[in-house]
Amino acid sequence: MPNTQDHSGPEVIIIGAGIVGLCTAYQLLETGKRVTIVDPSQPGAECSSGNAGSLASGAVAPLAMPGVLKQAPGMLLDPTGPLYVPLSYLLHVAPWMARFVAASSPARVAEIALALHALIGDAVQLHKAMATQVGCRELIADSGQLHLYPDQSSLEKDNAGWALKQQHGLNAQRIGRADIHALEPAVSDHYQVGYHLPDQPWVKEPQLYASSIAEYLKGRGVQFVRDRVRGLSKDSRGWSLQGQFDEYCTAQVVLAAGAWSAQLLRPLGVKVPLETQRGYHLRFAKSEVALERIVVLADRKVFITSMQSGLRVAGTVEFGGLERPPSHPRAALLADHAKAGLPDLDVSNPVEWMGHRPCLPDSLPVIGEVPQQPGLWCAFGHGHLGLTGSAGTGRLLAQAMSGSALAQKAITPFSINRF
């Protein structure tokens, strides 16, 4: 065990064994680093287990697009809408919302899309290369995705986002009702138009994907320690991590604790506007409806994926912090959405899940070293794209930690300094 008071411990300790921490460990190993990962849970057990599985390398449009100020207020207070803030949380989240709106100017959106493209543009190749190396390539499905709308006018509301994605190279083919029926016969006639994204693959079981990477890392000597880090401190010899069970010492730390990351920075005087956007899924383990590809009911912001463990209907954004229990009515709404897309789906007896998307207001993660805290590196805040962005994040961080000047430059848009 690396839980030693001796500062010659592992070269790098990663806090968090979500998909971001795991991909970072994978890339650090490639650069020859000795790595330990500390997490109280199984690898990939939190947000990284319940996502929709989309490897969305073309999803460079941020959540706050120009015009968001007009749409958001109505959406936010509608408990059945895709975005919801309980009234009691509104004051708390107001400063985050102000930053969210500020990030929606056309100039800032263009910068964000450019930065996201640099981070995720080759995510598909990176994930496939890693999966091949790890021995779980069969978990990535190449059948593409459909993003669907009931009619032309609802599709047009997303025109700016699609145009931005296409500008950055996304292969998105316009389709009509006959194409939708030919590609996915189970989809309701309600959905008349959309886009076919043949080059955007998906992961068939995100939790299994994470645990496969973890098993590979263990085989390569990465140590996994089950502990919760309660605090971090630095002295002349390096970093000490105070865990619930022990203390861990190391030269360098990577903070990849997803939505919980800001809590560990606060005592060091480092503030970052990280909010959880609580997302839900319903799993229909015995569904007789199966889909060949991911189907996104884009007007409802709901993803439907035929996972190995059943049909998963994922979506919704709910603010409300890390401590509130999951909202059953919020999860149950997903059954209505699923039924609107897949009329033959038996929506009885779903398994409900809620997870914490780690979200910064400008839809960019924080990646890089914390100023005035040498040896403390961040890799968190990937929001709706953490599965996709994990591989590129690991690569960028590993290069920057090895002192690459190019990587130091590439990391600038993700600096914690931007807040």
Ligand SMILES: Cc1cc2nc3c(=O)[nH]c(=O)nc-3n(C[C@H](O)[C@H](O)[C@H](O)COP(=O)(O)OP(=O)(O)OC[C@H]3O[C@@H](n4cnc5c(N)ncnc54)[C@H](O)[C@@H]3O)c2cc1C
């Ligand atoms: C409904 C839904 C659908 C989504 N769909 C997609 C999708 O299709 N494609 C996509 O790319 N992304 C998707 N996402 C987003 C994606 O799942 C997340 O961005 C990603 O999982 C975040 O990974 P992470 O490693 O940062 O965080 P997590 O997976 O949450 O991992 C953080 C880890 O840190 C650990 N930790 C926390 N505190 C401590 C501590 N004090 N000490 C030690 N360890 C600690 C936790 O136990 C956890 O294991 C979706 C999210 C949701 C909710």
